[in-house]
Amino acid sequence: MKNINICIIGGGSKQWALTLMKDLSLASDLSGLIRLYDIDQEAAILNEHLGNRIFLFGKDKPNFEVKAIDNPEKALAGADFVIISIEPGPIENRHTDLEIPKKYGILQTVGDTIGPGGIFRALRSIPVFREYARLIKKNCPDAWVINYTNPMTWCTNTLTREFPQVKVLGCCHEVFGTQKFIANKVSSWFDTETPPREEIKVDVFGVNHFTFLSGASWKGIDLFPYLKELAGDDNFYLDHTKESLRRIKEEKWFESDNLVAMEIMRIFGNLGAAGDRHLVEFMPWYLHDESFIHRYGVIATPYEWRVRRDKEKRTRFYEDKDLFPKASEEEGVAIIKALLGLGPLYTNVNVPNTGQIPWLPFGHIVETNAFITHNRITPAISSEGASSVKELISHVGFEQKLLLDSVFEENREGIFQAFLLDSLIRLSLSEARELFDIMWREQMLHY
Amino acid sequence: MKNINICIIGGGSKQWALTLMKDLSLASDLSGLIRLYDIDQEAAILNEHLGNRIFLFGKDKPNFEVKAIDNPEKALAGADFVIISIEPGPIENRHTDLEIPKKYGILQTVGDTIGPGGIFRALRSIPVFREYARLIKKNCPDAWVINYTNPMTWCTNTLTREFPQVKVLGCCHEVFGTQKFIANKVSSWFDTETPPREEIKVDVFGVNHFTFLSGASWKGIDLFPYLKELAGDDNFYLDHTKESLRRIKEEKWFESDNLVAMEIMRIFGNLGAAGDRHLVEFMPWYLHDESFIHRYGVIATPYEWRVRRDKEKRTRFYEDKDLFPKASEEEGVAIIKALLGLGPLYTNVNVPNTGQIPWLPFGHIVETNAFITHNRITPAISSEGASSVKELISHVGFEQKLLLDSVFEENREGIFQAFLLDSLIRLSLSEARELFDIMWREQMLHY
Amino acid sequence: MKNINICIIGGGSKQWALTLMKDLSLASDLSGLIRLYDIDQEAAILNEHLGNRIFLFGKDKPNFEVKAIDNPEKALAGADFVIISIEPGPIENRHTDLEIPKKYGILQTVGDTIGPGGIFRALRSIPVFREYARLIKKNCPDAWVINYTNPMTWCTNTLTREFPQVKVLGCCHEVFGTQKFIANKVSSWFDTETPPREEIKVDVFGVNHFTFLSGASWKGIDLFPYLKELAGDDNFYLDHTKESLRRIKEEKWFESDNLVAMEIMRIFGNLGAAGDRHLVEFMPWYLHDESFIHRYGVIATPYEWRVRRDKEKRTRFYEDKDLFPKASEEEGVAIIKALLGLGPLYTNVNVPNTGQIPWLPFGHIVETNAFITHNRITPAISSEGASSVKELISHVGFEQKLLLDSVFEENREGIFQAFLLDSLIRLSLSEARELFDIMWREQMLHY
């Protein structure tokens, strides 16, 4: 039984914080203290209450105690693990990210990773993450930090820039969706039960949400020939507009049919390994108008829904059944266990590049497989990616690095250059300047 | 008096062949034989006649004899210099390059360097240049080859791929225009006569037609502070639509006001060093519609004019005054002299990258300054370029290399990938495929 | 129960072949056929006999059948695993490797990896490995090839040069010795039982026999501070001459006190991770004379012993107790199991560089940790090595690559350059040439 001390930054979050606590409740070999810190103190206090209820289900004695702490330094002091899952600023900031670019004809499906929305979300997040990096350095320099916050690459990279010794990884489940997609296909290809996604071994490379597979296998069988055949079949790409319209009606924003992921494979040779709603934001060929992406089954999450959901989460009442712990599909607890030495884990993570992607800058946060063992993350070398896919990723990597460099150097022109180089910006330079300035000003209003 | 043997491939050309012969006629330290080869044999015979008239002006005895030769191997045999300036296939092929993309909303100002037009022109040119590379290897392996043909990068690179030992350089006068633009500014900045363009020392880097200056000086004075100030002045960018409309009316297709070149400098820090009509074809921010580029004074050369001019040239009658030699602004003869050891020349050339641009693939044809001395071209290292400009050029370099690799490997999918990665292609992947297939088929008709 | 087909090239070997068969006999989840091929057919037939006795111990039914095959293609046909452990040419060749250089003052402790001896052993081995690569390509292209033969780097690299798709790894137990050395220290540092060497987690990097640790831990405890303290203690380096003389007398050639390994750590920061007798052959600071290396406890294995032992092995009579299977310390069978999907293995292997050591040429055979899973070897990125250690390894990598390139290009001068660049060659160029020529000629006698 390992006794550990966890601090959750964004501890008032209804999504990640509750999910993690449920998974921890099921971890019979772990116990300890969970401290919740949130700038919305009330939300943290509510989560303290909910968390302590979670840890009581089916147990004589809770394995974790949950406490809301109103001071970030006290919450961090001596932590073994720090989980970060925050929203930088009020939800109204998403208006800047999504609605202003829309007026200039720029459609974004998510707008939290890349594109004008992702860039401005980064501009809001970076100062916040710098501050947390300083607090971690001061209060728990040896803690493992697990970041769930988007834009993943920029947020995680801010931590390593500000505090280079930080032990950090960024976690994202997008690749799991790709594994499940393949697992389903395996079931039909080999006339078998759908295997669990973990059985689909994948070679992941890229930057978060713009990840690709250069290989995939199941029980030692190379699946790429099967995937390539499927990717070459016109029937796979039938018009998904109806499906899209249904999704919009049902507010199913997060589904993916992987038509974009597979089309990239058809042409360039590597399978996109994130939901299509993410992939399309990194390339100039998709986000022309809503009806066009609907053909791929891709829909944009609307700003008004985000605002509405945010409000709902704040006012929701939690019944017992909402708190009853059942295993999520997230890997946070599995990662914590692996880092504690309770068995190795091989999965995809976002960590600084030390050579796992030799053609991206060293130090850049990249997503590949890694081996997680006692107090150690060892990135794995992927098989060789397709040259054009590498070029696409390199361009994104350049944009990401330029933005981060420019923020640290307080160079606004560099930030604008990064904005211009984004593949969703196809405005004239003067229109781009105008859009940039308006977003900048509106964003300031909420600070 | 150096006696040399020059072979002009495309010797029937009215433009380059006559210009070169006039410059040679003025070169009192050179003499010898000029052999003209052209697949349009009649045009070569006419140029033999015109050429021999040129060499008689103002002389007792012509310094060169001109002969049309109807066999390329005989024309090349033992040549000291080979000049290549050809049109690959009939002018009607330009319909494929320019008019088909236009139907898909893709505007091109020139369409012979990059973009769908440049790519298909390359696809026609590469087999022709491979054949000439083989003939040069066989008939005059020690000759210096001076290429004037566009797309410059692809054509020149084809020669070095097919015959790695070839002594080749590609010549282009676009940078001269930038020097003249600066020279004019120097005149007003320093209240002096406009200096000759050679006095404007420039640090050139890039690939042909997408070249930039990382520095410029006149008589040891650093001109970049002056240029940056001008680039930052809103008055420089006043609407040039009227000017554009006048140019269209007067069929002045080749003029440039350098608004694009300077806007790039304003934002990214390096001055564009080719005419604006070339620069805009490499970036996603300009070629949205004709009215937009007219604001920059940029106009597109229409297909119908190209066809009309081609016809006119074929039927034109040359009077004495058309043939009277006066020095052109081209550097071909100066380069020939420098290579013969008649004094060094420092100018910009297109040659294989041996490190002059360390962030582009070695072997790629790049444009930088070089020192031309006896039988030798030594590229010069430029001062450091701006990082975003380097990223833009890198992307173009990747596209160019991928296309050339794919043609040599007979990999049509690789060619299509290069097409997709072009910054003018912002179609959906299925539309892009359709356009590519239509261009491919139409082009075949003319072979 | 996995049924597999193993081919042992060098199947007449008394050392590796018998050890492997004993380990296979203990593997209750494996069964199948072992085919032995050896140019010494008699030895293979004897091993067939011994092998079949091994597989009978303690079982009703042997899990493997052993057959000597007199034709390499038949032995390889359809193999799942190929084990290579051979001696290239008669033992008398070692006279060339060891005794001739000695006449020029060049002392070698092993002479099979690097130095003049290693180089000439490579020159004999490369043609043999090229032939086996061709046979594997033809007869069992999907087999996993496990190479035990020295010089490991050159032999394994020959396979990948000749047949790039070959699935190969090189296995070496030198790092295990370093793990045991550390495990012993752990016992005293933490007042505990000596842990099994597998519990000592090490970050390995380098080329075979010139490997280093950039990190080591036990149960999550960083051991480098402890190792560095020990390395800085003068008492660790007391004169080991007596120990050396005893070893010579007792013919204990393979022991190591790790004084050299630790001295390198003291000065350069990374622990040498091979026996001292190997390490000293890669650096110019040790092999001055026998008495000097004796101070480090390092002794040279004499040529006459090698000849004598070779003879003894051929004539040895094997009793039951010699054949009774007990687990060796080798990892061959564990690797076979991991590649069959019977659980992952994390260990150090020699495989082509795909980025695990970004500062060595890609494709070069390097030694690092790797994850061995179903039909897959994924190299792990090490933590950053010390810069001077990287420089030392880089130099060796250059020498190794130059030699291999030169052999494949049949460029004898390149081979001589590699010889000159070896750190044991400090002769004048003319003496070096003389030595090289004599070794070359003498070696030819035995072909």
Added chain:
Amino acid sequence: MKNINICIIGGGSKQWALTLMKDLSLASDLSGLIRLYDIDQEAAILNEHLGNRIFLFGKDKPNFEVKAIDNPEKALAGADFVIISIEPGPIENRHTDLEIPKKYGILQTVGDTIGPGGIFRALRSIPVFREYARLIKKNCPDAWVINYTNPMTWCTNTLTREFPQVKVLGCCHEVFGTQKFIANKVSSWFDTETPPREEIKVDVFGVNHFTFLSGASWKGIDLFPYLKELAGDDNFYLDHTKESLRRIKEEKWFESDNLVAMEIMRIFGNLGAAGDRHLVEFMPWYLHDESFIHRYGVIATPYEWRVRRDKEKRTRFYEDKDLFPKASEEEGVAIIKALLGLGPLYTNVNVPNTGQIPWLPFGHIVETNAFITHNRITPAISSEGASSVKELISHVGFEQKLLLDSVFEENREGIFQAFLLDSLIRLSLSEARELFDIMWREQMLHY
């Protein structure tokens, strides 16, 4: 007539200062002021006197005025050119460099560039050059700095580390000697007058005193086939012991027969382009004992002569004939003129690597050809060097960079690592440590 302001640091030097003033006296297009600064103020005052005499020869009016200044800041204030030619510390320091290593069996021919002597001379020089870098930055940041001081690479690199914007080049005449050697051969190969050395066009690459030619031509004729033939001729390498003994007797320390330079070419393919006495100090194959190098015509300059000559120079009386200006073979004045815009110069210089040697660290001081034009030095790309020569130079580059990094980081262990990696150090590690410590202590005595 250009009016310029020159400051000579080390202005009391009898060698460089007087030579430069003579050359300046002959420069009819230059005039101005020369300020001499020297820590030996008396020597500077004497040189003021001698200098003013020099400028009077054959003129009505001296073109330069010479003034000794006793304060370095006043000497530097507003200088257009700064010449640095100094001896760091008293001549007795050379005892440390040369005599102490000799006791450990380490023979050095020069001992001022590399090897233990060069390293310790660097350790004395770096603090001095840091101080001058700061003074230049403060008093004349736009001045061109021409460094003549050895160790050239380290001294020049110190200036650029301390003051990155410094406009500096290092000048060395060793390559001129190689040009003269070739010019003499040209005379016999082509039965012509010996051409001036400038007519021998050479492709230089490397670090100062360890420079090589990858090509050479005369009037467009490739000389490498001729040089290679000569290098392959055994007669070229006849025993030069007699010659060496004569040189020792006559105290002709600086002559070179280029046997080493040519032997390197014979084996590795590139001609050594520095005097043999320098080349041998960079490689492990020559400096075994005096009699061995005598066979190559190479002799070591003895410490006692250096001390004696130092004393002689201080007490020498200068007659008119010693001061009468005649053109030296140095290029300092030609470089000054070129930088002033009085015509371009193409020659070899030591400047920071910006890509002219892409396989050495950027920023390292390297020696290649460059074009010197108005206020600008543009390095030229050499033709490709031989791979083994590149490896040898890379190793030296690593040692040089490590030492400089370590001095700037005040990391004595890093300095010792650099010392160990020097190719002249083949001691055991403990002896090497002892030697290092003794040199360190003795050197301190003279500070």
